[in-house]
Amino acid sequence: MMTSQPAAMARIISLALTAFVMMIAAVSFPFLTLDAKGLHNATSVVDAVLAFNEGYAIPLAVAVAFFIVVIPLIRLGALIYALGPLVREQPPRAGAKRAFGLAERLRPWSMAEIFIVGVTVALVKVAGLAAVTVGPAFWAFAGVVIITVLKDQMICRYSIWEALEQ
Template sequence: MTDLSSLIACPRCDAVYSVEEPAVGERAVCARCHTVLIAPRKRAGKQIIAIALAIVVLVIAATIFPFLSIRAAGVSHKSSILDAALAFSDSPLLVVLSLTVAAVIVFFPVLRAMLVIYVLTPLVFDRPPYPGAVRAFRLSEALRPWSMAEIFAIGCAVALVKVADLAQVAFGPAFWMFAALVVLMVIQDSFMCRYSVWKSLER
């Protein structure tokens, strides 16, 4: 009977392979769809924790400072990310929509970053995982498709293109924080070798 621990399945096309761990800096790639399966990196854990801390700080700061200001006909208005997320909260029927938008662009990214810190911190220092680390990492992975900061950024870009002809638009500090946040989230996901994390948690 095949030992399941010696097998790995591609998360995209479900192709199954026998595990052959690459050296640090190398990658194991799915032969069918070219998805990266294993990509160990030297000191990746510390780098991911640093990025996760930066994400938490940037998200909190971005919700405090103005995201953008609009000026038209002598009237100006400043808006933060939370103002945009809760724009429909005045209507009782749309409160759920507003809370959902706030969750996917603010709460979920922060929660994912904190879960990653919780899971990786003891592993980086060669200590046993914290209680519930497996569930925490599983939740972090489950939230990944719902962390839509980059979708919000694209939507803002499209809206600003349309508004620019009608009013004067100025970017606030939160806009640049959010832009850096989107880049850091992409870098964090690219640095994360999920196979290595699961293997460390199983040990």
């Protein structure tokens, strides 16, 4: 799809903004709840990151935080920054090419979809041992993954680079 048209750019920006807001929701709300033999445990994405906050696991906590939250947010923010003026048919912002280049370089490192697949597999395994209830953050994360895939399929990188050159 050619994304040099303002309407196509607006769709991409809309999806990026939606994913950004949903990612904030995914970090803010409970992710899942486990009930087993009278024990109740609710956890969030932040709790999952903080589970690795001791000793040699600290680098793992930092990596998890970056790959599933920070990098996807930076990527979405850079895309919104780079394409925002193009939607209104205005000249690109200073640094728009660098921002779009950053968004493109971060694409392979944005692993929210890997996280949601891993969680889903784990939930299938745990479901026999405990009552599992997925929270709003799970659905927000799933939405981020679907929206990100849609957004990435709509982007014509060549057209965006052409629009940013003008």
